Amino acid sequence: MTRSVSGPSRTLPQYGALAAVLLANWLLFPDFFSIRLQDGRLFGSLIDVLNRGAPVALLAIGMTMVIATRGVDLSVGAVMAISGAVAATLTQAGWGLAPVLAASLAAGLLCGLWNGLLVAVLRIQPIVATLILMVAGRGIAQLVTEGQIVTFTSPGLAFIGSGSFLTVPMPVVITAILLGVTALLVRMTALGLMIEAVGVNRLSSAGAGVNTPVVLIAVYVWCGLCAAVAGLVVAADIRGADANNAGLWLELDAILAVVVGGTSLLGGRFGLLLSVVGALTIQAMNTGILLSGFKPEFNLIVKAGVLMVVLLLQSPTLTLFLPRPANPRPVRAPAKPESPSPSAGA
Amino acid sequence: MSRTWLISAAAAAALLIGLGGAQAADKKLVVGFSQIGSESGWRAAETKTAKTEAEKRGIDLKISDAQQKQENQIKAVRSFVAQGVDAIFIAPVVATGWDSVLKEAKEAKIPVVLLDRQIETRDPGLYMTAVTSDTVLEGRVAGEWLAKQTGGTCNVVELQGTVGSSPAINRKKGFDEVVAKNPGMKIIRTQSGDFTRAKGKEVMESFIKAENGGKGICAVYAHNDDMAVGAIQAIKEAGLKPGKDILVVSIDGVPDIFKAMADGEANATVELTPNMAGPAFDALIAFKKDGKAPPKWIQTESALFTPDTAKAEYERRKDAY
Numbered sequence: 001m002t003r004s005v006s007g008p009s010r011t012l013p014q015y016g017a018l019a020a021v022l023l024a025n026w027l028l029f030p031d032f033f034s035i036r037l038q039d040g041r042l043f044g045s046l047i048d049v050l051n052r053g054a055p056v057a058l059l060a061i062g063m064t065m066v067i068a069t070r071g072v073d074l075s076v077g078a079v080m081a082i083s084g085a086v087a088a089t090l091t092q093a094g095w096g097l098a099p100v101l102a103a104s105l106a107a108g109l110l111c112g113l114w115n116g117l118l119v120a121v122l123r124i125q126p127i128v129a130t131l132i133l134m135v136a137g138r139g140i141a142q143l144v145t146e147g148q149i150v151t152f153t154s155p156g157l158a159f160i161g162s163g164s165f166l167t168v169p170m171p172v173v174i175t176a177i178l179l180g181v182t183a184l185l186v187r188m189t190a191l192g193l194m195i196e197a198v199g200v201n202r203l204s205s206a207g208a209g210v211n212t213p214v215v216l217i218a219v220y221v222w223c224g225l226c227a228a229v230a231g232l233v234v235a236a237d238i239r240g241a242d243a244n245n246a247g248l249w250l251e252l253d254a255i256l257a258v259v260v261g262g263t264s265l266l267g268g269r270f271g272l273l274l275s276v277v278g279a280l281t282i283q284a285m286n287t288g289i290l291l292s293g294f295k296p297e298f299n300l301i302v303k304a305g306v307l308m309v310v311l312l313l314q315s316p317t318l319t320l321f322l323p324r325p326a327n328p329r330p331v332r333a334p335a336k337p338e339s340p341s342p343s344a345g346a
Numbered sequence: 347m348s349r350t351w352l353i354s355a356a357a358a359a360a361l362l363i364g365l366g367g368a369q370a371a372d373k374k375l376v377v378g379f380s381q382i383g384s385e386s387g388w389r390a391a392e393t394k395t396a397k398t399e400a401e402k403r404g405i406d407l408k409i410s411d412a413q414q415k416q417e418n419q420i421k422a423v424r425s426f427v428a429q430g431v432d433a434i435f436i437a438p439v440v441a442t443g444w445d446s447v448l449k450e451a452k453e454a455k456i457p458v459v460l461l462d463r464q465i466e467t468r469d470p471g472l473y474m475t476a477v478t479s480d481t482v483l484e485g486r487v488a489g490e491w492l493a494k495q496t497g498g499t500c501n502v503v504e505l506q507g508t509v510g511s512s513p514a515i516n517r518k519k520g521f522d523e524v525v526a527k528n529p530g531m532k533i534i535r536t537q538s539g540d541f542t543r544a545k546g547k548e549v550m551e552s553f554i555k556a557e558n559g560g561k562g563i564c565a566v567y568a569h570n571d572d573m574a575v576g577a578i579q580a581i582k583e584a585g586l587k588p589g590k591d592i593l594v595v596s597i598d599g600v601p602d603i604f605k606a607m608a609d610g611e612a613n614a615t616v617e618l619t620p621n622m623a624g625p626a627f628d629a630l631i632a633f634k635k636d637g638k639a640p641p642k643w644i645q646t647e648s649a650l651f652t653p654d655t656a657k658a659e660y661e662r663r664k665d666a667y
Binding site: 162 | 386387390538544553555583602
């Protein structure tokens with residue numbers, strides 16, 4: 001029954017949730033949508049949502065594919081801390097921008113490779129395998145920075161966090177590029193199909209000729225790379241690497257973004273763009289809470305309440321009771337006699 | 347042949363060191379210090395300062411790093427008792443569970459001084475004194491500076507520490523006391539920035555947007571310097587001048603805020619001094635000399651620093667952290 005639902009209405013809850021949160025923000029704060037130029041850079045609350053949502057969106061891109069293979073990567077927050085620590089420490093040591101970027105992205109790739117090998121070759125369950133790096137990774141980052149906040153003044157690296165391209169903040173540009181590249185890789189090749197196949201059934205996809213270890217290692221490596229980019233963006237934003245706090249708990253936000261975006265934790269079908277929409281929904285909520293002037297003690301409660309509503313909207317059981325004009329088979333809803341569908345009712 | 351030589355040389359050296367130690371013990375105080383670890387720059391600075399303060403007074407300081415574990419601290423205290431040190435300093439990682447090991451120290455007649463944090467115990471006689479800062483006072487000092495600077499009229503936005511943490515609660519309390527006394531002073535927005543730079547920046551960005559592009563904000567009060575550093579970047583990116591258009595006052599006194607003050611981007615910080623051991627040494631020396639017990643709580647100074655001394659203070663601190 002849910003399988004018969006067509007494309008646009010399947011994505012309706014995700015876009016609807018984002019629109020609803022943005023609307024709520026606008027009601028709370030009438031200037032929410034006003035945008036102006038400040039020093040050649042777009043400036044406004046909506047831009048903040050995009051800009052501040054970028055790190056989680058970047059994580060969510062990698063995480064979506066890992067989750068599509070029925071896995072999960074808990075280490076992305078720690079990988080962010082490592083890549084930021086590497087970038088800041090090397091910049092302070094006088095390295096140029098290109099080798100710094102290469103080194104911290106390589107650190108992310110290496111972390112992803114480690115996770116991939118544990119999951120694909122040693123067949124450790126993903127949640128446990130990546131937990132190792134989640135714990136150890138932050139320690140590695142602290143070793144790199146020697147427990148300090150390593151700051152830098154290099155304008156090149158800072159540009160990644162606070163620069164702009166055609167007035168659009170760089171974190172947003174970088175996220176859009178990475179989303180585009182990832183979408184091309186998985187949708188223009190058979191890779192996306194293979195990822196979904198592995199997620200639905202690893203054994204039978206191996207039987208059908210999919211090289212499952214390679215697919216698995218590839219998604220974890222890509223996830224590590226996305227995390228490294230996110231780590232660079234965060235470090236560049238505050239012009240320093242804070243190994244204790246960079247990316248702390250963001251792995252959970254990334255998983256949440258993927259789930260809010262409608263990808264199932266049981267693997268299979270995935271939506272990259274929808275995960276980014278999920279990340280932006282979470283950030284729109286965070287920004288809204290900050291703008292609203294609620295006491296900080298309410299932050300987590302408000303966040304949990306809104307998320308609850310968003311997830312309820314997607315619940316397969318509950319959506320059966322909602323009137324859906326796009327649905328080819330109207331649902332019997334005896335509790336709602338005023339249903340707009342004429343064929344509903346006895 | 348070379349091996350016997352080595353062994354005898356080592357034995358001779360050990361004997362010499364032992365003799366030296368025994369001789370020094372006649373006049374030199376020996377203090378064992380169980381430190382939590384080195385989880386933050388401030389903590390590392392506290393250890394470093396303890397070493398230099400001990401050297402200054404000719405005290406032999408033995409430091410044991412507990413790596414954030416109470417069991418290691420208890421082991422360290424027991425080993426200090428076995429060594430028969432003259433005093434034990436503890437920076438307790440948690441507040442409870444100290445009674446039995448402190449009793450052992452008391453039975454051995456070794457005075458115990460708590461550094462930087464208090465403990466919960468039914469018998470306060472188990473320790474001689476505690477040297478800590480007054481976090482409420484820190485907030486009050488910051489507030490009083492701002493009230494004086496602005497003539498008591500100022501719309502303040504506040505960046506709180508982690509919700510529910512004791513420094514966040516107390517630093518807010520102290521600042522609120524000053525606000526209550528000045529009818530022209532108002533906290534127009536307050537939010538948690540989790541004591542981090544990234545969150546401080548994000549929250550400040552939203553404050554600026556919510557208050558008419560920052561025009562309605564006279565000052566930002568941050569519960570720690572890191573959040574203030576983040577806020578300074580947010581103010582700059584909004585096209586305003588931190589330290590002029592929006593005043594910046596914060597607490598802790600880490601090197602980076604002195605750098606910001608030297609650049610004219612921050613206005614004041616209240617120092618949480620890393621020198622907890624110095625006052626403890628002084629109390630101990632006085633106690634050993636005439637047996638006079640110090641007060642139960644030795645409060646460290648919460649000194650205010652402003653841009654005019656920032657450059658020198660930065661040079662002085664950047665190696666201690």
